[in-house]
Amino acid sequence: MTLDNKYGVPTVALHTHVFEKVVESVNRVHGMPRAPRAFVPQPVMGKTAEQLRAYIDGKDPLSGRPVMQEVIEGLTQPIDDSGAVNETFVHSATPRVVDADSEENLQQLFLDKNWTDKLPIVLPTEKRVQEMLAHTSHKPDEVVGHMRSTHFRDYWEYTVEKVAVNAVMAGARPEYFPVILALASTGVTARGSTSSSAAAMVVVNGPIRNEIKMNSGTGAMGPFNHANATIGRAYGLLSQNGQGSSVPGVTYMGSQGNNYAYNNVTFAENEERSPWTPFHVEHGFKATDSTVSVFTGCRSTAFTLGVREKYWREHVRSMLRGLDAHSQPTFLLDPITARQFIDRGGFDTKEKLIAWAYENSLMAAKEYWDYQLIQNYILPRATFGEEPYASKLKAAPDEMVHMFKPEEIHVVVVGGETNGYWRIMDCNYQKTVSIDAWR
Amino acid sequence: MEKLSVLNPVGYPPKITPKALAPRLDSLDGKTVYLVDPRFDDSGLFLRQLQRWFADNMPTVKTKFIEMNNVYTKDDPKTWEIIKGDGDAAIVGVGH
Numbered sequence: 230m231t232l233d234n235k236y237g238v239p240t241v242a243l244h245t246h247v248f249e250k251v252v253e254s255v256n257r258v259h260g261m262p263r264a265p266r267a268f269v270p271q272p273v274m275g276k277t278a279e280q281l282r283a284y285i286d287g288k289d290p291l292s293g294r295p296v297m298q299e300v301i302e303g304l305t306q307p308i309d310d311s312g313a314v315n316e317t318f319v320h321s322a323t324p325r326v327v328d329a330d331s332e333e334n335l336q337q338l339f340l341d342k343n344w345t346d347k348l349p350i351v352l353p354t355e356k357r358v359q360e361m362l363a364h365t366s367h368k369p370d371e372v373v374g375h376m377r378s379t380h381f382r383d384y385w386e387y388t389v390e391k392v393a394v395n396a397v398m399a400g401a402r403p404e405y406f407p408v409i410l411a412l413a414s415t416g417v418t419a420r421g422s423t424s425s426s427a428a429a430m431v432v433v434n435g436p437i438r439n440e441i442k443m444n445s446g447t448g449a450m451g452p453f454n455h456a457n458a459t460i461g462r463a464y465g466l467l468s469q470n471g472q473g474s475s476v477p478g479v480t481y482m483g484s485q486g487n488n489y490a491y492n493n494v495t496f497a498e499n500e501e502r503s504p505w506t507p508f509h510v511e512h513g514f515k516a517t518d519s520t521v522s523v524f525t526g527c528r529s530t531a532f533t534l535g536v537r538e539k540y541w542r543e544h545v546r547s548m549l550r551g552l553d554a555h556s557q558p559t560f561l562l563d564p565i566t567a568r569q570f571i572d573r574g575g576f577d578t579k580e581k582l583i584a585w586a587y588e589n590s591l592m593a594a595k596e597y598w599d600y601q602l603i604q605n606y607i608l609p610r611a612t613f614g615e616e617p618y619a620s621k622l623k624a625a626p627d628e629m630v631h632m633f634k635p636e637e638i639h640v641v642v643v644g645g646e647t648n649g650y651w652r653i654m655d656c657n658y659q660k661t662v663s664i665d666a667w668r
Numbered sequence: 669m670e671k672l673s674v675l676n677p678v679g680y681p682p683k684i685t686p687k688a689l690a691p692r693l694d695s696l697d698g699k700t701v702y703l704v705d706p707r708f709d710d711s712g713l714f715l716r717q718l719q720r721w722f723a724d725n726m727p728t729v730k731t732k733f734i735e736m737n738n739v740y741t742k743d744d745p746k747t748w749e750i751i752k753g754d755g756d757a758a759i760v761g762v763g764h
Contacts, residue, residue: 243761260687274709387679471679
């Protein structure tokens with residue numbers, strides 16, 4: 230679109246057919262609803278040259294017209310934009326209230342509008358929203374932040390009141406509100422549209438964990454604690470509504486979806502039982518600060534029991550190798566396991582464990598560069614000189630290269646010491662922000 | 669039946685500004701068409717086949733294959749300037 234509009238070069242975009250609604254929606258919000266495009270069947274990935282040529286020689290699966298006829302016409306036929314502006318671009322501000330109705334009808338309306346996660350919600354009445362708002366010093370009309378479901382969409386804006394509405398819907402108690410506002414202030418969406426079906430992960434640190442009775446012990450990542458459950462749910466609802474929507478096929482393209490997204494793996498770090506520095510202190514905060522840290526891209530988890538005496542190195546290497554090379558590993562360690570890592574490896578700081586994990590997550594260069602996600606997102610950066618990828622690209626095919634960067638590896642302690650189970654979560658750390666700023 | 673008044677949870681949309689598209693060409697004969705590879709999911713393989721299609725079916729069209737300078741999520745003014753300076757039209761694909 231930039232090439233066409235800004236640089237004056239007539240352009241046609243080719244897409245795979247499953248992205249029809251996304252393309253239509255994106256073109257519309259960018260002010261070019263008639264931008265020429267044509268579609269070929271999904272997938273392109275993994276097809277042979279002959280199969281791809283057949284796509285090109287064939288018909289657009291949506292219009293039924295020859296693909297190349299649409300391409301040629303898109304470059305040579307005048308485009309009629311008349312009428313598009315009035316039909317498509319009139320946006321009125323989102324109404325503050327919904328038409329009054331019965332509880333049953335309103336629950337159905339919220340479902341039909343895709344404003345929920347398809348579980349029943351607490352209806353956001355004026356009274357409930359006011360109770361939520363009473364737990365922050367910030368004014369209801371203050372802008373908290375902006376979110377979008379993917380990089381090629383524009384940001385939407387939300388206020389303190391909008392965050393409160395979503396917090397009520399999630400069933401959160403008013404005393405949780407500063408945590409939810411802090412999450413909203415990150416501008417990091419928990420409802421990314423990525424076809425990889427990622428969810429978010431939320432780690433709370435500092436005194437507020439105990440003030441609002443969050444769980445960092447037994448069952449912390451499960452459905453057993455009201456604060457953990459509803460804060461994470463509120464973050465998800467705020468994300469999908471604050472950014473406009475999260476509708477499969479339109480503004481959400483996760484091919485398989487992700488069950489983590491129901492409450493975005495929200496828990497408190499077990500600072501009391503951890504042998505190491507709390508996560509937020511590692512990121513520049515004081516131990517007495519209350520913070521929330523956001524991770525995105527949560528998809529896969531590797532797990533095992535304990536840190537064995539003889540072959541723990543091999544076991545951990547296998548877990549790291551089991552992740553996609555485009556992942557970013559976060560160790561989620563029960564306190565028992567954290568102490569075992571100290572006993573086995575001498576890792577008396579998280580940094581030492583991270584350094585070991587970096588040095589021990591290796592694979593042959595030929596295998597690394599063949600990963601589809603590495604091809605999509607790392608190879609372009611490597612070929613144009615970005616380090617450390619450019620140097621890695623020079624490696625001989627059988628030379629071992631690092632899978633991750635040290636700064637992409639993290640450690641969080643969580644669990645109730647019922648046993649030494651632990652996991653590596655594939656997720657990308659985004660940022661840590663103050664909760665106290667939103668009290 | 670008791671009626672409840674509730675608040676709308678949806679955020680505020682951005683203002684949309686209509687944008688014009690570039691004038692289209694009368695014909696592709698003798699023109700240079702850039703095939704822009706966003707480097708996503710084997711898009712390069714696809715565009716190489718598209719290039720062959722032009723060679724087979726519209727040999728008067730000159731095609732040039734060009735890879736984006738970075739991942740497809742980034743704007744790429746350097747590539748757009750090359751195409752503007754040297755090309756008459758562009759085909760981008762296949763991305764999402």
